[in-house]
Amino acid sequence: MSAPRSPTRLRPLWLALGFALCGLGFVGLWLPGFPGTVWFVLAAAAFSRGDPRWEAWLLARPVVGPMLADYRAGRGMPLRAKGVAALSIAVAVSLSLGRIPVLFGQVAWVLLGLAGIWYVTRRVPTRRGPP
Template sequence: MKLRPPPITRHLWLGLGFVFTAVGLVGTVLPLLPGTGFLVLAAWCFSRSSPKFEAWLLNLPLAGQLIRDYRDGLGMPLRAKIVACLSILLAVSLSIGRIPVLVGQVTWVLIGLFGIWYIIWRVPLRRVP
């Protein structure tokens, strides 16, 4: 039997789920914002707060299958990994000049490098026939 968290905690997870869903849906339209990662986070938040919204997210036509594959440990196809890494590289390259402080620029580059490292080494490669 799964214990339910206190109402305040459930509301917090629900709110975060909606925020991540909104950012993820915007990311499906904007080329420099990785939408799927935010939708995976949203599904995780909804799994702790609302089975109804979790099911809704997992049944979305475009993103639902990607989220289910990630949860099942199936990973990402090679093409998706390449697109994700190139998107991170492009986003960091285009925005680095807009950050006026060197520490901020270095931090932004390190975050981008961590994202690329994570996608390449930590996310399994899914073989697509």
């Protein structure tokens, strides 16, 4: 399910964005608390607009490909992954909250974190059983 191809002049920008997002995704595979899947989903979308060969390459990666296939098929996330995602959001918000000097910004940041936790836990389907 590829996105429509972009005009030729935009393809290099989509490719550059895809590589940058892919890099963040690979960092997320190794850094605890830094999600990788979301970056790979965005990278696949960018590659699909820039060059389908790079999208196919990303989908063929042994670890990343199944995650992207699950996302695209609407299978959702395993319960454990949802818990890790919600906990990561809570930790990131709490650790960075003190760096926001304005009360309005702090409230907005907490609300954004709560919205993220709500979305992951309530709106993203929970995958049961083996992938």
